[in-house]
Amino acid sequence: LRVVPRQSDGRVFKGLVDGVIQLATTAEDKRRARDLLLRVQLSRTSREISHELVGGLVLLDPTAEDKRGVLDALLGVLAMETSAGSAQKLVDALALLDPTAEDKRRGREALLRLLAVETEVSAFKGLLGGVIQLATTAGDKRRVCDVLLRLQASRSIGWMTQELVGGLVALGPTAQDKRRAREALLEPMTDHTGDWTALNLVGGLVLLDPTAEDKRRAREALLEQMADYANGWRASQLVDGLVLLDPTAQDKR
Numbered sequence: 001l002r003v004v005p006r007q008s009d010g011r012v013f014k015g016l017v018d019g020v021i022q023l024a025t026t027a028e029d030k031r032r033a034r035d036l037l038l039r040v041q042l043s044r045t046s047r048e049i050s051h052e053l054v055g056g057l058v059l060l061d062p063t064a065e066d067k068r069g070v071l072d073a074l075l076g077v078l079a080m081e082t083s084a085g086s087a088q089k090l091v092d093a094l095a096l097l098d099p100t101a102e103d104k105r106r107g108r109e110a111l112l113r114l115l116a117v118e119t120e121v122s123a124f125k126g127l128l129g130g131v132i133q134l135a136t137t138a139g140d141k142r143r144v145c146d147v148l149l150r151l152q153a154s155r156s157i158g159w160m161t162q163e164l165v166g167g168l169v170a171l172g173p174t175a176q177d178k179r180r181a182r183e184a185l186l187e188p189m190t191d192h193t194g195d196w197t198a199l200n201l202v203g204g205l206v207l208l209d210p211t212a213e214d215k216r217r218a219r220e221a222l223l224e225q226m227a228d229y230a231n232g233w234r235a236s237q238l239v240d241g242l243v244l245l246d247p248t249a250q251d252k253r
């Protein structure tokens with residue numbers, strides 16, 4: 001027990017916590033182990049050990065008061081977090097502690113703040129997954145849908161389009177939500193955005209139940225861009241997008 005508070009390496013820390021849990025066989029042992037882990041949690045902000053520490057704590061029959069204290073500590077750190085990876089670890093730990101609706105709301109707000117400025121695809125996807133994980137009620141999903149639609153409208157040109165639309169679809173959007181999202185994708189598609197961006201926009205569009213008219217507009221935009229590319233490789237990227245849009249015989253010619 002004396003070694004645990006001084007350890008900062010995540011893997012070593014997990015091994016020590018596992019050992020403490022294995023040796024805590026009586027109610028008194030578990031109480032002492034819980035008290036130790038709570039002191040460590042409240043005295044540290046290391047994201048690397050939060051999940052291991054909380055995972056150990058929940059195996060030691062924590063009280064509602066114990067959980068409340070750790071939840072407040074995690075949410076306080078999460079509110080100031082600037083790293084997507086660290087925020088994801090904190091949310092994973094949060095989920096183990098039976099968070100209330102208000103806890104989930106605070107967690108979502110922290111992740112959405114980071115999501116709005118994230119530029120790396122895998123980090124963006126991870127943050128979005130955390131937001132969805134914390135949106136458990138119909139009301140939560142409705143509010144997150146609205147936020148994602150506003151975010152999409154502000155950054156519809158970019159690498160994140162397909163990931164953002166995938167998150168939106170996972171939240172059960174209404175037909176009107178999908179129509180708004182499709183419009184936000186179709187408008188920049190006509191601006192000769194470039195082959196990769198256009199392909200991303202098409203990838204998002206096909207997830208949103210596009211109408212025949214939506215597909216026609218998207219095909220026309222891609223065909224116009226193809227005329228600008230003498231480079232066969234770049235044109236082939238646009239062809240990949242065109243194939244997803246049910247091209248007519250005339251389009252294929």
